[in-house]
Structures are given as C-alpha cells and as structure tokens.
Amino acid sequence: MKIPFLNDNFLLQTATARQLYHEYAAAMPIIDYHCHLPPNQIAEDRQFDNITQAWLSGDHYKWRAMRTNGVSERYITGDASDWEKFEQWAETVPQTVRNPLYHWTHLELQRYFGVTELLNAGSARRIYEQCNALLRTPEYSVRNLLRKMNVETLCTTDDPADSLDHHRTLAASGFEVQILPTFRPDKAMAVEKAAAYNQYLDELGVAAGVTIQTYDDLLATLRQRHDFFHAQGCRLSDHGLERLSSADFTSEQVTAAFDKVRSGRELSQAEAEALKSSLLLDLARLDHARGWTQQFHLGALRNNNSRMLRQLGPDTGWDSIGDFAQSRHLALFLDRLDSSDQLGKTILYNLNPADNEVLATMVGNFNDGSVAGKVQWGSGWWFLDQKDGIEKQLNTLSNMSLISQFVGMLTDSRSFLSYPRHEYFRRVLCNLFGSDIENGELPDELALLGGIIQNICYHNAKAYFNFCGCVSPT
CATH class of the missing domain: 3.20.20.140 (Metal-dependent hydrolases)
Incomplete structure (x- = not known):
C-alpha cells in the first residue's frame, strides 16, 4: 500500500516511531539556540506583504536550487517582481524531488498556511494568493509566527x-x-x-x-x-x-x-x-x-x-x-x-x-x-x-x-x-x-x-x- 505524501506519520516508518513522535516529541517547545533571524523584524513585529518576502528573501538554499534549475538571477536576487520570483520558485519545486527542499517547502506550506496542495507551476497562483491573504492578517505577524x-x-x-x-x-x-x-x-x-x-x-x-x-x-x-x-x-x-x-x-x-x-x-x-x-x-x-x-x-x-x-x-x-x-x-x-x-x-x-x-x-x-x-x-x-x-x-x-x-x-x-x-x-x-x-x-x-x-x-x-x-x- 502506498503511503500518502507528508501525512501525519511522515518519516515515521513503524508503529513505535509514530507513538514516540506523537506522544513524546511533537508537543515539546522549541529552543532555537542558533539562527540568523533579524532581531529588528521581531522587535517591529513585521507583517510581510507576501510569501516571497517571508520565504525567498535571503534563503540561499532555494537560490542555489533555482540557479541549478536554470533560473536567471533576475528572478532570484534581481529586480523581478515578488510574484515573478515566487512563480520561478514554484516551477523549480517539482525538480527538487529527493532534495530536502522538497520536504521543507511542503512542510512549511502545511504547518503555517494549511496548504496541502503540491506547489508547482499550475498551483502557484492559488497558493501565492492564499498565503498572502493570511500573511496580511495580524495572526501572521513575525511574533505570531514564532508563537505558532x-x-x-x-x-x-x-x-x-x-x-x-x-x-x-x-x-x-x-x-x-x-x-x-x-x-x-x-x-x-x-x-x-x-x-x-x-x-x-x-x-x-x-x-x-x-x-x-x-x-x-x-x-x-x-x-x-x-x-x-x-x-x-x-x-x-x-x-x-x-x-x-x-x-x-x-x-x-x-x-x-x-x-x-x-x-x-x-x-x-x-x-x-x-x-x-x-x-x-x-x-x-x-x-x-x-x-x-x-x-x-x-x-x-x-x-x-x-x-x-x-x-x-x-x-x-x-x-x-x-x-x-x-x-x-x-x-x-x-x-x-x-x-x-x-x-x-x-x-x-x-x-x-x-x-x-x-x-x-x-x-x-x-x-x-x-x-x-x-x-x-x-x-x-x-x-x-x-x-x-x-x-x-x-x-x-x-x-x-x-x-x-x-x-x-x-x-x-x-x-x-x-x-x-x-x-x-x-x-x-x-x-x-x-x-x-x-x-x-x-x-x-x-x-x-x-x-x-x-x-x-x-x-x-x-x-x-x-x-x-x-x-x-x-
């Protein structure tokens, strides 16, 4: 039987693993003792205009994948619009299979935005607009993202x-x-x-x-x-x-x-x-x-x-x-x-x-x-x-x-x-x-x-x- 992608038991291959994760690990608070998040954005409680700003700006993991996929630098760090950059990332995502970016991308869409649809060229506009609508609400300010x-x-x-x-x-x-x-x-x-x-x-x-x-x-x-x-x-x-x-x-x-x-x-x-x-x-x-x-x-x-x-x-x-x-x-x-x-x-x-x-x-x-x-x-x-x-x-x-x-x-x-x-x-x-x-x-x-x-x-x-x-x- 095929296991659905990214279901509740993602990466948990045995019944005992599932029990350990759901009963012991999942609810533990996070101590993130090393990161490069900008403290000014936390102090200001920044509200992102769109998911490109929150997701693609500064993320050189994604940038490297896009370059490898033949995406022009204009759509990565250049002067393209935020939508154009997101669109190019969405077209790249299906080509990242077996790279951790494929897992992380869809985990992040699910956990923050409730998006279970796979990100690709066909779904890009729907996902972009759904995420942007949420990001513009007070519940999705930077501090609330950390609380979430x-x-x-x-x-x-x-x-x-x-x-x-x-x-x-x-x-x-x-x-x-x-x-x-x-x-x-x-x-x-x-x-x-x-x-x-x-x-x-x-x-x-x-x-x-x-x-x-x-x-x-x-x-x-x-x-x-x-x-x-x-x-x-x-x-x-x-x-x-x-x-x-x-x-x-x-x-x-x-x-x-x-x-x-x-x-x-x-x-x-x-x-x-x-x-x-x-x-x-x-x-x-x-x-x-x-x-x-x-x-x-x-x-x-x-x-x-x-x-x-x-x-x-x-x-x-x-x-x-x-x-x-x-x-x-x-x-x-x-x-x-x-x-x-x-x-x-x-x-x-x-x-x-x-x-x-x-x-x-x-x-x-x-x-x-x-x-x-x-x-x-x-x-x-x-x-x-x-x-x-x-x-x-x-x-x-x-x-x-x-x-x-x-x-x-x-x-x-x-x-x-x-x-x-x-x-x-x-x-x-x-x-x-x-x-x-x-x-x-x-x-x-x-x-x-x-x-x-x-x-x-x-x-x-x-x-x-x-x-x-x-x-x-x-």
Whole structure:
C-alpha cells in the first residue's frame, strides 16, 4: 500500500516511531539556540506583504536550487517582481524531488498556511494568493509566527559592535518568546585583509566608545562588549571558521603582528595564525569566566565564485564543504584551555561529513564530569541538516558518545518560516529509536526512551544553556 505524501506519520516508518513522535516529541517547545533571524523584524513585529518576502528573501538554499534549475538571477536576487520570483520558485519545486527542499517547502506550506496542495507551476497562483491573504492578517505577524511554532527561546547571531537596541526593545516589550543575542566575533578575527580589518576595528571602537590602537586595547574592548552582551541575556558565543587556529606564539609575536596589521600592512600566514590563535584563546577565556557556551562552526569553504561575490556579496549561495584538516588543531586548542581549567561548555559543528567521527570522538577527550555533555558534537549543519545527514550524525553520536545528553536541533536559518525543521529532526530521531525498539535493539520501554527523546528535543538544551530572564531593557 502506498503511503500518502507528508501525512501525519511522515518519516515515521513503524508503529513505535509514530507513538514516540506523537506522544513524546511533537508537543515539546522549541529552543532555537542558533539562527540568523533579524532581531529588528521581531522587535517591529513585521507583517510581510507576501510569501516571497517571508520565504525567498535571503534563503540561499532555494537560490542555489533555482540557479541549478536554470533560473536567471533576475528572478532570484534581481529586480523581478515578488510574484515573478515566487512563480520561478514554484516551477523549480517539482525538480527538487529527493532534495530536502522538497520536504521543507511542503512542510512549511502545511504547518503555517494549511496548504496541502503540491506547489508547482499550475498551483502557484492559488497558493501565492492564499498565503498572502493570511500573511496580511495580524495572526501572521513575525511574533505570531514564532508563537505558532511553540518557540520558547531564540538566539540571534550578532556582531560585538552591534548596539543590541532591538534586543533591548524586545526585553522591554513583554514578548513571551525569549529573544537573546549571540556574540559572534568573526570580524575581530579576520586579520588576513588589513584594510577591511582596520575599518572594522574603527567601527568596534566607536561602538565601545574607545580607540583601539594596541592588542591590549582590542582585548579590553572585546571584554567590554562581552560584558554588555551578557547584560542583555547573552549566554552564547559563536565562531564561523575554516578550522581552529592553534599556532604556538609569544606575547611579543602577537603584539608585533597586531601592530603591523593595525598600521595597514598585510600579515604573513605565520603572523596571522599567531594573532588568531591568541585571540581565540582570549575569547574562549572570556566565555569560560562568564559561564557561556562557545560554539564553533567548522569547515565551510566560502565565497568560491569571485564573480558573483563581487556582484552580490557574501552569504548569497556560493559556499561549499571544505576539506580542512581539523583534528590536531582542535585538540591543541581545547587542550590549552583545559590545561588551565578554562575550557567552558563547547559545541563543535562540522560541515564535512568526513569529520563526523573525528568530532564525535574529540568531544570525549574533554568531558570532565563537571557538566553533563560539557563538550558537545553539534547537530547536522548547513549541507548536512537533511534526513541523511541527521541520521548519520545521530548514529555516529550514539556510537561514539551519549546521544542521551545531546542538546538537539537548531534552525541556522534566516527565514521565519523555517521552524518545521525542528519537526523534521524530531521525526527522524523518533524513527531511529522506533526502528531499534521494533528490531529488538532497544527495550520496549517507552517511558524511558520517550523521556530521552523529550530531553534531546528540549530539556537538555534548557538545562545546558541555563538561559536566565535577567535582561536589562535599558
């Protein structure tokens, strides 16, 4: 018997999987501890004019698919009308079969808009008008979209120079969904291009009300901004790196390298590595002192298409999996912090699936019993947050560590319509457990295993991050 597409038991292949999902996982609140949603739109409680604005703007997953399908850039990031862009996406969707976009697209249409019709060229106009009519109602404002998906906490991604004005507005608004910043100092680490780096340091200095002339000035400024973020409820840092920097260095070498780049001169590779290695350790020590969790997203090879980078800028869909050597640099970095007992809670994410076992075993080297799952291997990220990637991550984590202590899924998204990805993850998770139970590989103890699933979906993250309500609204 054929199973209807995207029915209530989507991805749940056994009776036990269905029971685990519907009785234990489905109703759990969402803690989205890493995303790229714009806080200004939450503060303003934006009302989208149409689904193109809510769905296609900024979504480079969809953009890449459209380009691959032969769609002109005019209909992706260009000056075509919102309807024309949606129409081109609708024509692309049937060609995305077996890509996670096909699942996500129809999940999002169902969960937000009640649309069960398949999206294609023939249905495009009907679906466009139905979704647009709903989006223009108060019930579909940005804040209500978050309420609709049972989001409890949402962590944005923010530069240290950010004023966090929108977060303070939200803290004072009484909005029950906790919107917290994340400290993302990538630009403070980007020492390879002197002109851009110095421009950023000037901007950071303005935000802090200081002048950054020396390496010590930079550390003091980052510490000040770290304190400011903490006062706004921030409990997470994040770094997007090809790999961790772990060079040996002296304080004299670091000072000399900073002085050189601050004077506008380009650094050698060795000088850049020494400066970045020192900065990473100093930032990690700040996180440890404040009790924050540090996140490292490793392995993206970004901006590969130089022509399109010049035309559209970064984060527009020209990135891929990189094949960087990770393990030795990662081990040296973590060991330096652990040796002085300054290694805080840490989550490691890899983009190259070849590094799955590397990271899954690395975390076990630095779990010291002080916190359950203190050093975590994070969820499948970017190109790996689809069914196959999620299953591989969950299976490898189970084999090499304790899946029971896993802090679960995140969206990593720029779209307010992306929250069914949590449902997608939960269905895959329950299907794995359900299959193991029915195969006799796990006991038929649903209270025990259902509790573990609820922990992975929600309770582990709640306990691990320990987000507080002590946010200053001024």
